[in-house]
Amino acid sequence: MLEKMIHQYSLVMLEKKICQFHDLEKMGGSFAKNLEDKWKAIWEAICEMLLHPHSWLRNKSCRLIALYFARVADGNRENHQSSLSSYFMMSPSRLYLIATSLCCQLKMPLIDDADSNLMTQNIVFAICALMRQTGSIDPSAFWSTLEQNEKNRFLKAFDMINARKERIMFMSSSQTSSVREDISQVNVKNTQHILVSLLLKKMGKIALQTDAIQMEIVFNSFGKLMAQIEMSMDYAHVVLIPLYKVCEGFAGKVVADNLKKLAEDTCGKIENIIGTQNFVQVYNLIRKNLSLKRNKRKQEEKVMAVINPMRNAKRKLKISAKHRANKKRKVMTLKMRR
DSSP states (O other), rough: HHHHHHHHHHHHBBBBOOOGSSHHHHHHHHHHHHHHHHHHHHHHHHHHHOOOSSHHHHHHHHHHOOOHHHHHHHHHOTTTTTGGGGBBGGSSHHHHHHHHHHHHHTSSSSOHHHHHHHHHHHHHHHHHHHHHOOSSOOHHHHTTOOOHHHHHHHHHHHHHHOHHHHHHHHHHGGGGHHHHHHHHTTTTOOOHHHHHHHHHHHHHHHHHOHHHHHHHHHHHHHHHHEEEEEEEEGGHHHHHHHHHHHHTOOOOOOHHHHHHHHHHHHHHHHHHHHOHHHHHHHHHHHHHHHHHHHHHHHHHHHHHHHHHHHHHHHHHHHHHHHHHHHHHHHHHHHHHHO
């Protein structure tokens, strides 16, 4: 019913201030305000259902959010002077909570091809709209301009993805001077870079930890996002890390050939966007950093084998079981192809 109403009364559904419409003003300001509050409550409930345990509710909520975003995009194309802030769901705090909920939804099962396309569209639109709403302002200054309900939405989003450092960073404006001095010593970038990088990093981890369809959603989202982001070079390192691991065989699991091909194609798109020289520079930096981490881990394992042989033996058994499971999965995949 709500989906049909959006198609028929899209402007009434999407505008942030319903009382501005002349037909509602004739009914009285109190009715318009009451109707506005009810629409807000409906959309807030839809956002909450993005992480509902029941897959049907998650999928339907994702579909409604996609329809909302499509109406916003259509409105901006028709009226170039239209601002995203005129829409209820387009505030930075709500966009960030939606984007975070969609990232967390990626970890849930039962995502088919149709749902994956909607997920990709919603993630790309939410992040791009968030970037239009945030700029190069300092995190603590940005936090001080927010109302309490907006702060609560950001805090909820940070808790959902375990972003403790970013939470401290944004809340530093309300901390003591000693805490602010400690944080100021860290190379803190602007609000937009912190929020977007955090989401991209979380998506990259989810792609390597979950199934093939989630990896496909993440890599498709990366390709579309990098094509729309103005300062794409600032996010190239974060985006290329999971792509590098899949392309070079360091994903930590068996990756299907079609996903490797998708990762290579996405790398090619990013190379065309940021330039070959910049791409090679970032790619080599990732290779160097991961190589240093592997060497450090191997050295720590050698030390542990001497200091704690029992723990080292358990670690080897765990690795052996993992390799057997991967080999079995690979054999089953080959049999199914026949």
